Amino acid sequence: MIQPDRRKRITIKDVAQAAGVSTQTVSRVMNKVSYVSEGTRLRVETVVENLGYRPSALARSLIQQRSYTLGVVTFGLKYIGPSRTLNGVADKADELGYMLLMKELDNFNSNRIDDVIDSLLARQVDGILWVAPEIGDNHSWVEERMEKTPVPVLFLAMRPRDGIPSVATDNFKGAVMAIQHLLDCGRKKIGHISGPLNWWEADERKRGWRETLQSAGFDASEQHCTEGNWSSASGEQAFIQLLELFPDMDAVFVANDQMSLSVLREASRRGICVPEQLAVIGFDNIPESAYFHPSLTTISQDLQLLGEQAVQNIVEMIQARQGSQSVVPQAVFIQPSLVVRESSRLA
Amino acid sequence: MIQPDRRKRITIKDVAQAAGVSTQTVSRVMNKVSYVSEGTRLRVETVVENLGYRPSALARSLIQQRSYTLGVVTFGLKYIGPSRTLNGVADKADELGYMLLMKELDNFNSNRIDDVIDSLLARQVDGILWVAPEIGDNHSWVEERMEKTPVPVLFLAMRPRDGIPSVATDNFKGAVMAIQHLLDCGRKKIGHISGPLNWWEADERKRGWRETLQSAGFDASEQHCTEGNWSSASGEQAFIQLLELFPDMDAVFVANDQMSLSVLREASRRGICVPEQLAVIGFDNIPESAYFHPSLTTISQDLQLLGEQAVQNIVEMIQARQGSQSVVPQAVFIQPSLVVRESSRLA
C-alpha cells in the first residue's frame, strides 16, 4: 500500500486510469455487482491495492441518498446510564454496518432541538436515535415534529406514545418487582426515595411503589416518600428527611443505586442495621453495587440491550422504508430483573 | 416552514428557481460571503424560510474537501472514564462547530484498526481522536501509520511519543501526590494495589508509588504491591492478597476508586479501622467516592477537561494544515489534583 503523496486523495479516476478501464468498471469491481471479466477484475484489484484506494463514502452517500449512518442525540453522557446505552448502540451499529453521528444536547430548548435534528439531516443520516430522558414536557414536540421528518426517528427511555417508535426499560415493572420482593421478605412499612419526579422514569418507579403497596393493602402515602435528584448527595438528604417523616419504616426502595449508596452509609452512621432493621433496594445495578457494604439488592436494567434493540429496530424501519414498505411503529419495553443481595436478605 | 412533500429533499435549485436567481446567489446568501443586494437577499431568505431549505452538508463537504466532522475512536465506552472523556469531547466539538463520527473498538487487531481509520477517512473526517487506552503494545502501529494518514490524529491517554500529538492525565504525578500526601500524614508502610500493569496508566501510577517511596527512603518492594484489573471484584482479591504479603501496612494507594470501594468494605469486615489503622487513597474521583464509608481520599483527574483539550488541539492542527502552516505536535499532560477526605484524614 504505497501512497505517493499523502495529501492528495486517490479517487476512482486514478484507479481507472492506472488500470486502463473506465471508472464504471472500477465501481463494478469495488461493489461486486454486474459483470466484470476475471482478467480486468484482477487488474483493477491490483491497482486498488497498490494505490491504496478507498472509495469516498461521502460521494457515495450523495448519489445514493443513503449514508449508512445513524444520528444519535444524547444527553448527560457523563452519567453511567446514557453511556452504557450508547455502548449498546455502538456495538449493534457496528455489527450492522452503520456509523454513528453524535450530537450531545445540553438543554431542551426547542430551537436547539430543531438545530440538532437539522444538522443530522444535513448529513444524510438514515435514521435518528433520541437517547435523552423524558423530563417534564421536553418531548412535547415529538408528535408534531415527526410528521415532517424525512427519516425514521426512534426514542429511547420515552413514555410510549401511539404511532411513535420507542424502546424503554419497564420502570414500573421494575419497581413492582422491587416492592414485591420486599413484601415477600415480610416488610410492611416501605418508604421510597424517588428520583426527580418530573422525569418520566422516576415517576414510573414511584408509581410502581405506590400501586404495588396499595394493592397489597399497605400504606403508600406521600409522607412515605421523599425526592432526590439521582445523585448520592441528594440521596443522603432525602434519606434523612424520610427518616423523620417515617421513623418506623422497615424497608426503603431507592430509585437508583447512587442514592442507595449514601442511604447505606447514613444508616450505618446512625446505627441502623441493614437489612435487619431496614431493608434497602436500589435500581440500575451499577457494577459497584455488588461491593457496597452491605452489598445492594437492586433492580437490574440492561441498558446495553436497550441500545442494541433500538438500533435493531431503527435499521428495520430504514430497510422497510427503502423497500417502500410500511412498518407499524412499536413501543418496546425491556424487562428489568431482580438481583437479591445482602441489603435485603434476612440472615 | 412548510414542507410539501416530506420525502423529497429541497435543494438549492428549488430555492433558486422559486426566488428567480441562480444557485450561486442562493449560496452567497446562505454563506453570507461576497456581494448580494439587500433586495435579493431578503427575497431569497424568504423563500428559504418558506420552503424550509437546509443545505446538504454532504454536498458541501464533498466540494470543500472538508466536513467539519471529527472521527472519534473509543474503547470501553461502558466504563466511566471513556464516557466522561467523550462528554468533554462532545461539548467542545459542539462549541467549535464540529460533529462527531464515532466508532467503537472491541479489540486491537491491526486489521480492525486499519478498517476503522479507513472508514472514518472515507467520510472525510477532518481529524481523528483516538480515545483508547494504551495496553501492551497496542499502540505500536502509531508511528508508522501516522506517516501516511492524510488528516491529523491525536491520541488520548497515550504515553507521550516524539512527533505524535497526545493529551493525557499525568498519572505519574497523580501517584506522586497520593504518596506524598500519605507520607505527610506520617504513614511509612505504604502498599499499592495497581491496575493491570500492561496498561500504561496503571504502570505510571505504580511508578509514582515506587519512586516517591524510594526517594523518601522507604520500602517499595514488589512484595508490597498486588495487581487488580480495575474492577471492584478484583480489588477485593488484590487487597486480601496484599494483607497477607504486607500485614503491617499502614496505608494503601489503590489505582482507582472502584477497587478502593471493595478495599474499604473488606477492611470494615475485618475490623481494620480506616483511616486510623489503614489510610486508603484512590484515583479518579468518581462522584460516588465522596459517599463511600468512610468517604474516600483520592486523586481527581479531570477527564472532561482532557476531552475538551484534545478537541481544542486537534482543531488547531486542522486549521493550521488548512492554512498550510505546520504545527509542532505536542504531547500535553493534564494535571490531576488531590482530594482529601475521611479515608486518610487523621481525626
Next chain:
DNA sequence: TGATATTATGTTATCGATAACATGTTATCG
C-alpha cells in the same frame, strides 16, 4: 472624464462516486 474599484449576478467546472443507458462481444437455443 476616462480609468479603476466596488457591487451584483450569472455560467461553467468540479468534488467522487453511482445510475441509467448504450453498445459490442460471446454463448445458447429453437
Next chain:
DNA sequence: CGATAACATGTTATCGATAACATAATATCA
C-alpha cells in the same frame, strides 16, 4: 444459422453544493 440471452465495458447524466471565472452596472478617484 439467425435470434435472443448472457457477458463485458464504456458514455453520459446525476447527487447538491461551491470554486473559479466572466460580465455588467454603478461608484470613486486622479
